[in-house]
Amino acid sequence: MNHKHSDPLDRALGSLPRDVQPERDLWSDIRAEISTPSAATRSASPRAAMRLWMSLAAGFLLIVASSVTTYVITQQAAQKKLLVAQQAAAAQLQQAPAVAVMPASFGGQEAMSAEYLRARQALDAEFQRQIKTLPPVTRAKLERNLADLRRAASEISATLAEHPNHALLQELLLSTYQSELALLGSVTNLSVPTLTSTPSETRL
Amino acid sequence: MLSGALAVATAHNNVMTADRSPLSDGALVDSARQGDMRAFERLYRLHSARVMGVCLRMCRRRDVAEDCVQQTFVRAWRNLSAFEGRSAFGTWLHRIAVNEVLTYARNHGTRTEGDDSLDAADEGSQATPGEFDASEVMDVERALATLPEGARHVVVLQAVYGYSHEEVADMLGIAVGTCKAQLHRGRRLLRERMGLGDAPLAEVES
Numbered sequence: 001m002n003h004k005h006s007d008p009l010d011r012a013l014g015s016l017p018r019d020v021q022p023e024r025d026l027w028s029d030i031r032a033e034i035s036t037p038s039a040a041t042r043s044a045s046p047r048a049a050m051r052l053w054m055s056l057a058a059g060f061l062l063i064v065a066s067s068v069t070t071y072v073i074t075q076q077a078a079q080k081k082l083l084v085a086q087q088a089a090a091a092q093l094q095q096a097p098a099v100a101v102m103p104a105s106f107g108g109q110e111a112m113s114a115e116y117l118r119a120r121q122a123l124d125a126e127f128q129r130q131i132k133t134l135p136p137v138t139r140a141k142l143e144r145n146l147a148d149l150r151r152a153a154s155e156i157s158a159t160l161a162e163h164p165n166h167a168l169l170q171e172l173l174l175s176t177y178q179s180e181l182a183l184l185g186s187v188t189n190l191s192v193p194t195l196t197s198t199p200s201e202t203r204l
Numbered sequence: 205m206l207s208g209a210l211a212v213a214t215a216h217n218n219v220m221t222a223d224r225s226p227l228s229d230g231a232l233v234d235s236a237r238q239g240d241m242r243a244f245e246r247l248y249r250l251h252s253a254r255v256m257g258v259c260l261r262m263c264r265r266r267d268v269a270e271d272c273v274q275q276t277f278v279r280a281w282r283n284l285s286a287f288e289g290r291s292a293f294g295t296w297l298h299r300i301a302v303n304e305v306l307t308y309a310r311n312h313g314t315r316t317e318g319d320d321s322l323d324a325a326d327e328g329s330q331a332t333p334g335e336f337d338a339s340e341v342m343d344v345e346r347a348l349a350t351l352p353e354g355a356r357h358v359v360v361l362q363a364v365y366g367y368s369h370e371e372v373a374d375m376l377g378i379a380v381g382t383c384k385a386q387l388h389r390g391r392r393l394l395r396e397r398m399g400l401g402d403a404p405l406a407e408v409e410s
Contacts, residue, residue, distance in 0.1 A: 008400050009391060012344035013363045019253035020260050026274045027248055031241065033274070034281040 085140035123181065126188035134187070142187060149180045229293040237284045244284075248277055251294055255301045261360040262305045264349050272304040279304070298365070302357075302375045309353070347397040355390030358383055363391070 127146075131139050153176040160169045227246065235243035255276055259269035279300050280287075287296050348356060348364075361372045362383075373383040395401065 009344075009395055009398065010363075012398065012400075013359075013394075016344060016348075016364050018257055018365065020257035021253045022256050022270050022273060023266065024270070026252065026270060026277070027245055030248065030274055030277045030281075031245070033278045034241070034244075 082136045082140070085144075086136060088140070088144065120181065120184075123184035123188055127184045130187045142183065146180065146183055149176055149183065152176050153180065230289065233284065233287060233289075233293055236281070244277075244281055247293070251297050252277070254294065255297055258298055258301050258360065258365060259305055261348060261364065262302065262357055263308065268308060269305075272301060272308060275304050276301040295371075298361075298367075299375055302361070306376070342397050344394070344398060347394050350397060351390050351393055354378075355386045355393065358386040359390035359394070362387055 131142060134142070153173060156169055156173045156176060160166060160173060163169060227243075229247065229250070232243045232247050232250075236247060252273060256269060256273050259272040259276070260266060263269055263272065276297060280297055283300075287293065342350070348359065351359060357376055358372055361367045361375060362369065367375070369380050369383050369387075373380045376383070378386075
Protein backbone atom coordinates (compact mmCIF):
# COMPACT_ATOMS: atom_id res chain seq x y z
CA MET A 1 0.00 0.00 0.00
CA ASN A 2 2.83 2.34 0.96
CA HIS A 3 4.60 1.38 -2.21
CA LYS A 4 1.51 2.29 -4.21
CA HIS A 5 1.28 5.69 -2.60
CA SER A 6 4.97 6.35 -2.96
CA ASP A 7 5.11 5.43 -6.62
CA PRO A 8 4.59 8.59 -8.68
CA LEU A 9 3.03 6.56 -11.52
CA ASP A 10 0.43 5.11 -9.19
CA ARG A 11 -0.21 8.53 -7.77
CA ALA A 12 -0.66 9.94 -11.26
CA LEU A 13 -2.95 7.12 -12.32
CA GLY A 14 -4.88 7.42 -9.09
CA SER A 15 -5.44 11.09 -9.68
CA LEU A 16 -7.22 10.51 -12.97
CA PRO A 17 -10.94 11.23 -12.84
CA ARG A 18 -12.90 8.04 -13.31
CA ASP A 19 -15.90 9.82 -14.71
CA VAL A 20 -15.94 11.72 -17.95
CA GLN A 21 -19.14 13.50 -18.85
CA PRO A 22 -20.19 13.19 -22.51
CA GLU A 23 -20.18 16.57 -24.22
CA ARG A 24 -23.79 16.15 -25.23
CA ASP A 25 -26.68 14.43 -23.57
CA LEU A 26 -26.89 11.00 -25.18
CA TRP A 27 -30.14 10.09 -23.49
CA SER A 28 -32.43 11.49 -26.19
CA ASP A 29 -30.73 9.33 -28.83
CA ILE A 30 -30.72 6.31 -26.55
CA ARG A 31 -34.39 6.81 -25.75
CA ALA A 32 -35.27 7.15 -29.43
CA GLU A 33 -33.43 3.94 -30.18
CA ILE A 34 -34.87 1.85 -27.38
CA SER A 35 -38.39 3.16 -27.97
CA THR A 36 -38.50 1.57 -31.41
CA PRO A 37 -38.16 -2.14 -32.00
CA SER A 38 -34.69 -3.24 -32.97
CA ALA A 39 -33.95 -4.21 -36.55
CA ALA A 40 -33.77 -7.80 -35.45
CA THR A 41 -37.20 -7.53 -33.83
CA ARG A 42 -38.65 -5.78 -36.84
CA SER A 43 -37.33 -8.36 -39.23
CA ALA A 44 -38.41 -11.11 -36.89
CA SER A 45 -42.00 -9.90 -36.80
CA PRO A 46 -43.01 -11.17 -40.27
CA ARG A 47 -41.24 -14.41 -39.52
CA ALA A 48 -43.06 -14.67 -36.22
CA ALA A 49 -46.36 -13.99 -37.95
CA MET A 50 -45.57 -16.61 -40.57
CA ARG A 51 -44.67 -19.10 -37.86
CA LEU A 52 -47.95 -18.33 -36.10
CA TRP A 53 -49.97 -18.93 -39.25
CA MET A 54 -48.04 -22.10 -40.00
CA SER A 55 -48.73 -23.32 -36.50
CA LEU A 56 -52.43 -22.53 -36.82
CA ALA A 57 -52.62 -24.25 -40.20
CA ALA A 58 -50.79 -27.28 -38.84
CA GLY A 59 -53.13 -27.42 -35.87
CA PHE A 60 -56.18 -27.14 -38.11
CA LEU A 61 -54.92 -29.91 -40.37
CA LEU A 62 -54.22 -32.07 -37.36
CA ILE A 63 -57.77 -31.57 -36.08
CA VAL A 64 -59.27 -32.36 -39.50
CA ALA A 65 -57.10 -35.43 -39.94
CA SER A 66 -57.96 -36.61 -36.44
CA SER A 67 -61.68 -36.09 -37.02
CA VAL A 68 -61.64 -37.93 -40.35
CA THR A 69 -59.68 -40.80 -38.85
CA THR A 70 -62.06 -41.03 -35.91
CA TYR A 71 -65.07 -40.97 -38.23
CA VAL A 72 -63.67 -43.69 -40.47
CA ILE A 73 -62.72 -45.91 -37.56
CA THR A 74 -66.11 -45.43 -35.89
CA GLN A 75 -67.93 -46.17 -39.12
CA GLN A 76 -65.87 -49.29 -39.68
CA ALA A 77 -66.60 -50.46 -36.15
CA ALA A 78 -70.33 -49.79 -36.59
CA GLN A 79 -70.37 -51.62 -39.92
CA LYS A 80 -68.56 -54.52 -38.33
CA LYS A 81 -71.02 -54.66 -35.46
CA LEU A 82 -73.91 -54.46 -37.88
CA LEU A 83 -72.49 -57.22 -39.99
CA VAL A 84 -72.04 -59.42 -36.94
CA ALA A 85 -75.60 -58.68 -35.83
CA GLN A 86 -76.96 -59.47 -39.27
CA GLN A 87 -75.00 -62.70 -39.45
CA ALA A 88 -76.21 -63.67 -35.99
CA ALA A 89 -79.81 -62.91 -36.95
CA ALA A 90 -79.49 -64.87 -40.17
CA ALA A 91 -78.03 -67.81 -38.29
CA GLN A 92 -80.87 -67.72 -35.82
CA LEU A 93 -83.38 -67.65 -38.63
CA GLN A 94 -81.73 -70.67 -40.16
CA GLN A 95 -81.85 -72.48 -36.85
CA ALA A 96 -85.65 -72.18 -36.76
CA PRO A 97 -86.67 -73.31 -40.23
CA ALA A 98 -89.64 -75.41 -39.24
CA VAL A 99 -91.55 -72.64 -37.57
CA ALA A 100 -92.33 -70.78 -40.75
CA VAL A 101 -94.06 -73.72 -42.35
CA MET A 102 -94.92 -75.68 -39.28
CA PRO A 103 -98.60 -76.50 -39.25
CA ALA A 104 -99.91 -75.02 -36.10
CA SER A 105 -101.12 -77.80 -33.96
CA PHE A 106 -102.27 -78.07 -30.47
CA GLY A 107 -101.23 -81.49 -29.43
CA GLY A 108 -102.22 -82.86 -32.78
CA GLN A 109 -105.90 -82.49 -31.97
CA GLU A 110 -106.51 -79.08 -33.52
CA ALA A 111 -104.96 -77.70 -36.67
CA MET A 112 -104.60 -74.10 -37.61
CA SER A 113 -107.20 -73.16 -40.18
CA ALA A 114 -106.22 -72.64 -43.80
CA GLU A 115 -107.32 -69.03 -43.49
CA TYR A 116 -104.87 -68.48 -40.68
CA LEU A 117 -102.06 -70.06 -42.62
CA ARG A 118 -102.75 -67.89 -45.68
CA ALA A 119 -102.89 -64.75 -43.58
CA ARG A 120 -99.69 -65.73 -41.83
CA GLN A 121 -98.01 -66.48 -45.13
CA ALA A 122 -99.08 -63.12 -46.54
CA LEU A 123 -97.81 -61.35 -43.43
CA ASP A 124 -94.52 -63.17 -43.62
CA ALA A 125 -94.03 -62.30 -47.29
CA GLU A 126 -94.81 -58.66 -46.63
CA PHE A 127 -92.55 -58.73 -43.61
CA GLN A 128 -89.64 -59.99 -45.69
CA ARG A 129 -90.27 -57.24 -48.23
CA GLN A 130 -90.66 -54.42 -45.73
CA ILE A 131 -87.82 -55.39 -43.51
CA LYS A 132 -85.33 -54.75 -46.29
CA THR A 133 -86.24 -51.09 -46.17
CA LEU A 134 -85.49 -50.76 -42.48
CA PRO A 135 -82.19 -49.63 -40.99
CA PRO A 136 -79.78 -52.52 -40.63
CA VAL A 137 -79.74 -52.43 -36.84
CA THR A 138 -83.54 -52.44 -36.60
CA ARG A 139 -83.72 -55.15 -39.19
CA ALA A 140 -81.29 -57.38 -37.31
CA LYS A 141 -83.20 -56.83 -34.08
CA LEU A 142 -86.57 -57.73 -35.64
CA GLU A 143 -85.13 -60.78 -37.34
CA ARG A 144 -83.62 -61.91 -34.07
CA ASN A 145 -86.91 -61.45 -32.22
CA LEU A 146 -88.83 -63.29 -34.92
CA ALA A 147 -86.37 -66.14 -34.81
CA ASP A 148 -86.73 -66.32 -31.01
CA LEU A 149 -90.52 -66.47 -31.28
CA ARG A 150 -90.46 -69.14 -33.93
CA ARG A 151 -87.96 -71.23 -32.03
CA ALA A 152 -90.11 -70.92 -28.91
CA ALA A 153 -93.22 -71.90 -30.87
CA SER A 154 -91.42 -74.91 -32.28
CA GLU A 155 -90.26 -76.08 -28.86
CA ILE A 156 -93.70 -75.56 -27.28
CA SER A 157 -95.32 -77.39 -30.15
CA ALA A 158 -92.95 -80.30 -29.73
CA THR A 159 -93.67 -80.44 -26.01
CA LEU A 160 -97.38 -80.19 -26.63
CA ALA A 161 -97.15 -83.24 -28.89
CA GLU A 162 -96.07 -85.21 -25.86
CA HIS A 163 -98.70 -83.63 -23.62
CA PRO A 164 -101.60 -82.88 -25.95
CA ASN A 165 -104.06 -81.94 -23.20
CA HIS A 166 -101.82 -79.54 -21.36
CA ALA A 167 -103.93 -76.37 -21.21
CA LEU A 168 -101.04 -74.14 -20.18
CA LEU A 169 -98.92 -75.27 -23.10
CA GLN A 170 -101.81 -74.63 -25.43
CA GLU A 171 -102.22 -71.11 -24.11
CA LEU A 172 -98.51 -70.57 -24.35
CA LEU A 173 -98.37 -71.71 -27.94
CA LEU A 174 -101.32 -69.51 -28.82
CA SER A 175 -99.71 -66.56 -27.17
CA THR A 176 -96.47 -67.20 -29.03
CA TYR A 177 -98.22 -67.33 -32.37
CA GLN A 178 -100.05 -64.14 -31.49
CA SER A 179 -96.78 -62.46 -30.66
CA GLU A 180 -95.31 -63.63 -33.96
CA LEU A 181 -98.27 -62.22 -35.84
CA ALA A 182 -98.02 -58.95 -33.93
CA LEU A 183 -94.38 -58.69 -34.84
CA LEU A 184 -95.07 -59.37 -38.51
CA GLY A 185 -97.93 -56.89 -38.43
CA SER A 186 -95.88 -54.15 -36.82
CA VAL A 187 -93.60 -54.16 -39.82
CA THR A 188 -96.11 -54.77 -42.59
CA ASN A 189 -98.93 -52.54 -41.32
CA LEU A 190 -101.35 -55.25 -42.42
CA SER A 191 -104.25 -56.28 -40.25
CA VAL A 192 -103.27 -59.03 -37.91
CA PRO A 193 -105.73 -61.87 -37.40
CA THR A 194 -106.69 -62.62 -33.81
CA LEU A 195 -106.13 -66.10 -32.58
CA THR A 196 -108.73 -67.50 -30.24
CA SER A 197 -108.76 -70.73 -28.35
CA THR A 198 -111.70 -72.90 -27.51
CA PRO A 199 -111.67 -76.13 -25.56
CA SER A 200 -112.07 -78.15 -28.71
CA GLU A 201 -110.66 -75.89 -31.40
CA THR A 202 -108.43 -72.93 -31.96
CA ARG A 203 -109.39 -70.77 -34.90
CA LEU A 204 -108.44 -67.51 -36.39
CA MET B 205 -7.65 17.45 -27.32
CA LEU B 206 -8.21 14.50 -25.05
CA SER B 207 -6.59 16.16 -22.06
CA GLY B 208 -8.69 19.29 -22.52
CA ALA B 209 -11.88 17.33 -22.83
CA LEU B 210 -11.04 15.33 -19.75
CA ALA B 211 -10.27 18.48 -17.80
CA VAL B 212 -13.66 19.93 -18.69
CA ALA B 213 -15.37 16.68 -17.99
CA THR B 214 -13.78 16.38 -14.60
CA ALA B 215 -15.63 19.48 -13.51
CA HIS B 216 -18.86 17.51 -13.87
CA ASN B 217 -17.79 14.90 -11.38
CA ASN B 218 -19.09 16.75 -8.38
CA VAL B 219 -22.43 17.22 -10.12
CA MET B 220 -22.52 13.51 -10.83
CA THR B 221 -21.81 12.70 -7.25
CA ALA B 222 -24.49 15.05 -5.99
CA ASP B 223 -26.92 13.59 -8.50
CA ARG B 224 -26.70 10.10 -7.06
CA SER B 225 -30.10 8.73 -6.33
CA PRO B 226 -31.05 7.18 -3.02
CA LEU B 227 -32.60 4.39 -5.08
CA SER B 228 -30.26 1.46 -5.49
CA ASP B 229 -29.17 0.20 -8.87
CA GLY B 230 -31.01 -3.01 -8.14
CA ALA B 231 -34.33 -1.25 -7.61
CA LEU B 232 -33.83 0.84 -10.73
CA VAL B 233 -32.90 -2.23 -12.75
CA ASP B 234 -36.00 -4.02 -11.50
CA SER B 235 -38.17 -1.08 -12.55
CA ALA B 236 -36.43 -0.80 -15.88
CA ARG B 237 -37.00 -4.49 -16.49
CA GLN B 238 -40.72 -3.77 -16.17
CA GLY B 239 -40.35 -1.23 -18.96
CA ASP B 240 -39.91 1.83 -16.76
CA MET B 241 -37.87 4.08 -19.00
CA ARG B 242 -37.53 6.74 -16.31
CA ALA B 243 -35.74 4.23 -14.12
CA PHE B 244 -33.45 3.37 -16.97
CA GLU B 245 -32.80 7.04 -17.62
CA ARG B 246 -31.85 7.32 -13.97
CA LEU B 247 -29.39 4.46 -14.46
CA TYR B 248 -28.02 6.27 -17.48
CA ARG B 249 -27.55 9.46 -15.46
CA LEU B 250 -25.79 7.52 -12.72
CA HIS B 251 -23.45 5.49 -14.87
CA SER B 252 -22.94 7.23 -18.21
CA ALA B 253 -19.98 9.36 -17.11
CA ARG B 254 -17.99 6.38 -15.87
CA VAL B 255 -18.85 4.36 -18.95
CA MET B 256 -17.77 7.35 -21.03
CA GLY B 257 -14.48 7.46 -19.13
CA VAL B 258 -13.78 3.81 -19.90
CA CYS B 259 -14.71 4.17 -23.56
CA LEU B 260 -12.81 7.43 -24.11
CA ARG B 261 -9.61 6.17 -22.53
CA MET B 262 -9.82 2.94 -24.45
CA CYS B 263 -10.58 4.34 -27.90
CA ARG B 264 -9.19 7.87 -27.46
CA ARG B 265 -11.79 9.54 -29.72
CA ARG B 266 -14.63 11.42 -28.13
CA ASP B 267 -17.11 10.90 -30.99
CA VAL B 268 -16.39 7.19 -31.06
CA ALA B 269 -16.56 7.00 -27.29
CA GLU B 270 -19.96 8.68 -27.26
CA ASP B 271 -21.23 6.27 -29.91
CA CYS B 272 -19.96 3.40 -27.79
CA VAL B 273 -21.66 4.79 -24.69
CA GLN B 274 -24.91 5.17 -26.57
CA GLN B 275 -24.75 1.62 -27.90
CA THR B 276 -23.76 0.34 -24.47
CA PHE B 277 -26.98 1.65 -22.94
CA VAL B 278 -29.11 0.53 -25.88
CA ARG B 279 -27.67 -2.95 -25.59
CA ALA B 280 -28.06 -2.90 -21.82
CA TRP B 281 -31.76 -1.97 -22.14
CA ARG B 282 -32.36 -4.81 -24.57
CA ASN B 283 -30.51 -7.29 -22.39
CA LEU B 284 -31.68 -6.25 -18.95
CA SER B 285 -33.29 -9.64 -18.50
CA ALA B 286 -29.83 -11.21 -18.85
CA PHE B 287 -28.42 -9.18 -15.97
CA GLU B 288 -28.42 -11.64 -13.08
CA GLY B 289 -27.09 -9.26 -10.44
CA ARG B 290 -24.08 -11.43 -9.68
CA SER B 291 -21.87 -8.43 -10.35
CA ALA B 292 -22.54 -4.74 -9.84
CA PHE B 293 -24.67 -3.14 -12.51
CA GLY B 294 -21.80 -0.76 -13.27
CA THR B 295 -19.44 -3.67 -13.84
CA TRP B 296 -21.96 -5.26 -16.18
CA LEU B 297 -22.21 -1.99 -18.09
CA HIS B 298 -18.42 -1.73 -18.32
CA ARG B 299 -18.24 -5.20 -19.82
CA ILE B 300 -20.72 -4.17 -22.48
CA ALA B 301 -18.83 -0.93 -23.08
CA VAL B 302 -15.49 -2.71 -23.46
CA ASN B 303 -17.10 -5.06 -25.92
CA GLU B 304 -18.50 -2.13 -27.87
CA VAL B 305 -15.07 -0.50 -28.07
CA LEU B 306 -13.40 -3.72 -29.19
CA THR B 307 -16.12 -4.33 -31.77
CA TYR B 308 -15.73 -0.80 -33.09
CA ALA B 309 -11.96 -1.25 -33.31
CA ARG B 310 -12.38 -4.52 -35.19
CA ASN B 311 -14.92 -3.10 -37.62
CA HIS B 312 -13.12 0.17 -38.28
CA GLY B 313 -9.52 -0.91 -38.05
CA THR B 314 -8.60 1.69 -35.48
CA ARG B 315 -5.81 -0.33 -33.96
CA THR B 316 -2.74 1.85 -33.97
CA GLU B 317 -0.35 -1.05 -33.93
CA GLY B 318 -0.48 -3.82 -36.45
CA ASP B 319 0.72 -6.44 -34.03
CA ASP B 320 -0.14 -6.21 -30.39
CA SER B 321 2.24 -8.90 -29.32
CA LEU B 322 4.83 -8.10 -26.71
CA ASP B 323 7.62 -8.88 -29.11
CA ALA B 324 6.53 -5.92 -31.19
CA ALA B 325 6.39 -3.65 -28.24
CA ASP B 326 9.23 -1.36 -29.05
CA GLU B 327 7.50 1.57 -27.59
CA GLY B 328 8.99 4.36 -29.69
CA SER B 329 7.74 2.82 -32.90
CA GLN B 330 4.33 1.78 -31.68
CA ALA B 331 2.53 5.06 -31.27
CA THR B 332 0.85 6.94 -34.04
CA PRO B 333 3.20 9.56 -35.45
CA GLY B 334 2.47 13.01 -34.14
CA GLU B 335 0.72 11.77 -31.04
CA PHE B 336 3.69 12.26 -28.86
CA ASP B 337 7.20 13.53 -28.96
CA ALA B 338 9.76 11.28 -27.30
CA SER B 339 11.39 14.31 -25.75
CA GLU B 340 8.14 15.58 -24.29
CA VAL B 341 7.35 14.94 -20.68
CA MET B 342 3.64 14.20 -20.65
CA ASP B 343 0.97 14.22 -18.05
CA VAL B 344 -0.51 10.85 -17.29
CA GLU B 345 -3.60 11.31 -19.46
CA ARG B 346 -1.62 12.15 -22.53
CA ALA B 347 0.91 9.40 -21.86
CA LEU B 348 -1.90 6.93 -21.47
CA ALA B 349 -3.33 7.92 -24.83
CA THR B 350 -0.04 7.19 -26.54
CA LEU B 351 0.24 3.67 -25.29
CA PRO B 352 -0.15 0.78 -27.72
CA GLU B 353 -3.73 -0.40 -27.76
CA GLY B 354 -3.30 -3.68 -25.93
CA ALA B 355 -1.28 -2.14 -23.12
CA ARG B 356 -3.57 0.87 -22.94
CA HIS B 357 -6.68 -1.24 -22.54
CA VAL B 358 -5.17 -3.21 -19.70
CA VAL B 359 -3.74 -0.16 -17.91
CA VAL B 360 -7.05 1.72 -18.23
CA LEU B 361 -9.15 -1.13 -16.89
CA GLN B 362 -6.75 -2.25 -14.19
CA ALA B 363 -4.73 0.75 -13.07
CA VAL B 364 -7.41 3.38 -13.55
CA TYR B 365 -10.70 1.51 -12.96
CA GLY B 366 -9.39 -1.07 -10.54
CA TYR B 367 -10.39 -4.34 -12.13
CA SER B 368 -8.39 -7.44 -11.31
CA HIS B 369 -6.16 -9.29 -13.75
CA GLU B 370 -8.82 -11.95 -14.10
CA GLU B 371 -11.61 -9.48 -14.71
CA VAL B 372 -9.60 -7.56 -17.27
CA ALA B 373 -8.54 -10.74 -19.02
CA ASP B 374 -12.17 -11.82 -19.16
CA MET B 375 -13.38 -8.47 -20.46
CA LEU B 376 -10.75 -8.28 -23.17
CA GLY B 377 -10.82 -11.96 -24.05
CA ILE B 378 -7.14 -12.50 -23.36
CA ALA B 379 -5.16 -14.77 -21.08
CA VAL B 380 -4.38 -13.60 -17.56
CA GLY B 381 -0.67 -13.95 -18.32
CA THR B 382 -1.03 -11.71 -21.33
CA CYS B 383 -2.91 -9.24 -19.20
CA LYS B 384 -0.10 -9.11 -16.66
CA ALA B 385 2.50 -8.71 -19.36
CA GLN B 386 0.58 -5.90 -21.01
CA LEU B 387 0.23 -4.11 -17.71
CA HIS B 388 3.95 -4.35 -17.09
CA ARG B 389 4.64 -3.10 -20.56
CA GLY B 390 2.17 -0.24 -20.24
CA ARG B 391 3.53 0.91 -16.93
CA ARG B 392 7.06 0.86 -18.26
CA LEU B 393 6.06 2.97 -21.24
CA LEU B 394 4.16 5.38 -19.03
CA ARG B 395 7.18 5.90 -16.81
CA GLU B 396 9.35 6.61 -19.74
CA ARG B 397 6.94 9.04 -21.33
CA MET B 398 6.15 10.79 -18.10
CA GLY B 399 9.83 11.02 -17.19
CA LEU B 400 9.32 9.14 -13.98
CA GLY B 401 12.49 7.12 -14.06
CA ASP B 402 12.87 3.46 -13.25
CA ALA B 403 10.19 1.36 -11.78
CA PRO B 404 10.36 0.40 -8.11
CA LEU B 405 12.04 -2.90 -7.44
CA ALA B 406 8.80 -4.56 -6.44
CA GLU B 407 7.21 -3.78 -9.81
CA VAL B 408 10.24 -5.01 -11.71
CA GLU B 409 10.21 -8.29 -9.80
CA SER B 410 6.52 -8.79 -10.27
